Amino acid sequence: MREIMFENEKSFIKTKIKDYLETEAIDDPAIEFRQIPFSGEWGLAVPLFPVAASEARSGKRVIVPQRAQELAEGIKTSIGQAPPGFSHLEAINGYLNLYFSNAAYARRVVDTVIDAGAGFGRGTARHQTVMVEYSQPNTHKSFHVGHLRNVILGGAICRILEFAGYEVIRANYLGDIGLHVVKWMWNYLKNHRGEVPGENKTHWMNEIYAEADSLFQDSENEAEVRELYARWNARDPEIVALWQETRQWSLEGFEQIYNLLGESFDRIYFESDVEDSGIALVQQLIDRGLAQDERPDGPVFIDLDAVLGTKEEYRVLVVLRSDGSSLYATKDLPLAIQKFSEYDLDKSVYVIDVRQSLYLKQIFKTLEILGFDWADKLYHLPYELVNLPGNVTMSSREGTVVLFDDLVAEATQRAKDIVEVKNPELADSVKDKIAEAVALGALKYTMLSRDNTKVVTFDWDAALDFNGQAAPYIQYAHVRAGSILRRAGEALPEAVDFPDQLEKAEVDLIELLTRLPAEVQRASEDFRPLVIANLAFDLAKAFNDFYNTCHVLNAEPTVRAYRLRLVAAAKQVIATSLNLLGIAAPSSM
RNA sequence: GUUCCCGUGGCCUAAUGGAUAAGGCGGCGGCCUCCGGAGCCGUAAAUGUGAGUUCGAAUCUCACCGGGAACACCA
Known part of the structure; x- marks a missing residue:
């Protein structure tokens, strides 16, 4: 607001300062306005250090702090009386301080706030669209304090961006397929068949998952889970139906949480939606000679350092398992493409924890190599973890999560x-x-x-x-x-x-x-x-x-x-x- | 080994390269004839080490020390 409200005063002062400095044979000085640190009165501070320093650099023999103070005093004297809107001037510690007239300033501020109401502080529209992807929970699993930081951070970022003048699209990306889902379904079929979630859906889903996870340690159970995984992969109708029903329970559970937190999303993506297009994209990568295919003895991967001529910087990105099944990377590539095909984005933000920095750097670079001109609009917003005292990472396996x-x-x-x-x-x-x-x-x-x-x-x-x-x-x-x-x-x-x-x-x-x-x-x-x-x-x-x-x-x-x-x-x-x-x-x- | 992040009073956390490093918690000592004491006031106590850049460094650069993280089929 100060910027908006005091442009006239500022340019007036600037002219005065320049006039004086010209008499000191200083042309085109660097003049900036800062805040006066001490409270009590409002005003603008002009540090003269940069001016004095440039004099020193140009060969003039001056002691910078002294010279800054001298210039501040000189300007003060040359301006003389406080200009309109100001009450008095001060030259101190190499700064020229210009104090506003309190009454006028106070009234101007308070009137502006009251007139603008809830709109006070809102930035002017930028006509730029930013997608923020956050939360990204896995279905069939718990929601704990670690997830909480992500949602809260992402939600706050969205609100701030909107208020600052951006168009914001809130996106969520749910992990609705994978081993964890199959484990869950296995335990459900074996030990909980016919049960339905109670009031707190996420809590209930997690109980079954946690149990499945511990039972999975047993090799006999593991074999059964693998068997079920095969049925899933073959799209056994019974399993697909179970998946759809149970996934819905998770979604409803997340909805409860988001409602409580005051969060909502404009676009929800599912891993299951981008898996097929991802596998197709991997084939293209192989065909273009970008990815190396070592199946069945090894995975499909892109040696980014080799492609780019870098050394130990981008490393290797595995895009498909040796058995042909998908990984995160398989799906994140088509997901990014889909986002930009659906929306005209000026920026695409990923709110994801810091441990995935290299991974996202690889994804972004891969998309750049593929020639997508929007690759430079991808931005990873990393955040640190929520740990327990003693720097203990929360782990559902070890029962240390705070739900x-x-x-x-x-x-x-x-x-x-x-x-x-x-x-x-x-x-x-x-x-x-x-x-x-x-x-x-x-x-x-x-x-x-x-x-x-x-x-x-x-x-x-x-x-x-x-x-x-x-x-x-x-x-x-x-x-x-x-x-x-x-x-x-x-x-x-x-x-x-x-x-x-x-x-x-x-x-x-x-x-x-x-x-x-x-x-x-x-x-x-x-x-x-x-x-x-x-x-x-x-x-x-x-x-x-x-x-x-x-x-x-x-x-x-x-x-x-x-x-x-x-x-x-x-x-x-x-x-x-x-x-x-x-x-x-x-x-x- | 390569790379990234973090080292600020006893603890937690701030500080567009600018003036006297600012708060919170916990200590200690005070404040309810007064708009709500989930509050207020006072008090002691801090920039990991060493160089460098700069008129000026908690902030930038380098080295070191300490803590955390990532680095081919986890997500």
Whole structure:
């Protein structure tokens, strides 16, 4: 917003600075605007270090920091009186600081936010389409905390991209075929025939899978599973029908989870849909001499390093097993092609954990070699794993996974207990809704408030801690703001002037409101929801500070009026930033 | 062996190459005649090591140390 709102002032200042520097025989100086770090007043900072440094480089004997300060002072003197819209100037530490007139700035910010409402911070339409593929669960299996990071990250990325001005297509790619599915069906036929899932479908599906997995250790059982696999491969109608029915249960289970998380998809792809086209594509690769076929003694593979003349960089990509059955690579190649044939994409993002970086690099490179001109639009967004304390990887085989529904149930129960204490008079259904908003918000914030490249160590206590830098803290600030507005018992006052003398807490809060538009852009460019997570917390903290030091309802009428507007603006920006993270902003809790 | 990621107070996490490295948790000490205490205030405590680039480095480069990951038929 600062960029949008102060272009005139900036260009005016720039001209003034250039005029002065010309008298110092400096042409075409590098002038940039930064933020003034110390809170209390708003303004623009112009560092003179780059100018002084370029003088030094051109041979002039100057000590850069001293010279920067000298230039800052010189400019200050030459400008003289503060230009319109500014209150005063300052030359310090090699910076020229230009402070805005507080009253005008504050009013401009608050009015802008209130007028724009939920649209405040939205970027202008870019007319570019981005597909984001995320979640990618396997049917017939569990949904655990590791999957959760992917969904939450992918969902937040989509919201941020949309808000930043992109057209977003949410894609999901489900692993609905393979050994794990056959194992599941084998166990079902042998030990659970006729059973149907209960309330929690994913949980039930996983129980049968986990049992199958442990029974599979027995070689006799393994032989039976292989036998069933053969029937599947021969498309035995009975098995195909069972597959369709049981897959549907999984899909319904995932739908339950996505509904709870507030996620939905525009396009769902299945592995089973791209397997045949993938095998056909492999044949083309062989025919073109790109892939080497060693069947039946070896697999079909592409020696990328040999093709590209690189060394130990792209390695070897196996595209078909020696028995002719498909692999991930068999299917990811046609899937990418299908995506671009269905949509006119400017970018295709894969939200997949960091361990698959080389694999995706190989896939993207292979598509480039095949001559698809959109290959440079493929982008892998890697994220680190969720581990258990002691850097233990979650493994369903070793029973160390934290299941999604167990986690949500525990978090919701704890939130409910607190609501019971805080708001015993609320209706039970309302309490449940609040508990869910708080619990899911806390889990989401934990995942989003660290960089994608950092390992998350899952710890029950930390995940369920509702204090400190966590979603409930932010939601609470939102509740407090809403509470003030509600108790004001009147419509929000029309735009009013702000005083020149503002409390520090007011200044800091207003300052943070202005950051949303730029932070949305930064978060979208870098695919980093963390930026928004931090802003949301900073806003909540600033609001709480304001709340404690500046009374609204019992202030004198003119103060009350502008503060009510400030509260409304703050509430709006907090809600928007929470929404971008997929976190609910309740009105009471 | 090749490549990638991560090393910031006791623990967790921030910081477009810019001013005094910012928060949270946990310690310790305070705050409910006042808009909701899931809150607020105070307090001690940190950039793995060594070079380099730069006016300026937590940030960029290189080496080393420590942790994690990937590297032909798992997904």
